[in-house]
Amino acid sequence: MTPANAQVVVVSVRHPINTRSHADIPVVIFSSPALDATQIDPSTLRFAGAPVDKDPHGHYRISTRDVNGDGLLDLIAHFRANELHLSAGDTNAALDGRTFDNRVVHAEVSVQVHKGNKEDDEDNEDNHKNGKGHNNHKGHNDDEEHNDHNGHNDHHEH
Numbered sequence: 001m002t003p004a005n006a007q008v009v010v011v012s013v014r015h016p017i018n019t020r021s022h023a024d025i026p027v028v029i030f031s032s033p034a035l036d037a038t039q040i041d042p043s044t045l046r047f048a049g050a051p052v053d054k055d056p057h058g059h060y061r062i063s064t065r066d067v068n069g070d071g072l073l074d075l076i077a078h079f080r081a082n083e084l085h086l087s088a089g090d091t092n093a094a095l096d097g098r099t100f101d102n103r104v105v106h107a108e109v110s111v112q113v114h115k116g117n118k119e120d121d122e123d124n125e126d127n128h129k130n131g132k133g134h135n136n137h138k139g140h141n142d143d144e145e146h147n148d149h150n151g152h153n154d155h156h157e158h
Contacts, residue, residue: 049085
């Protein structure tokens, strides 16, 4: 359910998610003419209840780049699979946060969750590096139209 007055965002997440692993789950939040995703405050961002992962120095593991080639910088936030509040068989997860100017952002994301083993997770990492296993999720407003997003592999942190 979308919170009142929330800016609905378009998100991409790789599949499936192995909640027994410590795998990195990059979540791409696409910018649009209505919202600059780089203005989302990472301290407020939650995916399936989990906060954005931090590096050993305490910095949020986020980066920005034009993932879909539309000329707008997108936000890539990294989460840890084992921190997500998901169970095997779950099919939906929420992404919630706020921009630095306090606008609410929200996405309902369809997910594939399993409780596999480490080998399963390594296979998923290989698929991710090869551009496989991603799912795009579109949210619509009355005043904007979203296009398909392609070519969103090789996420890099700064």
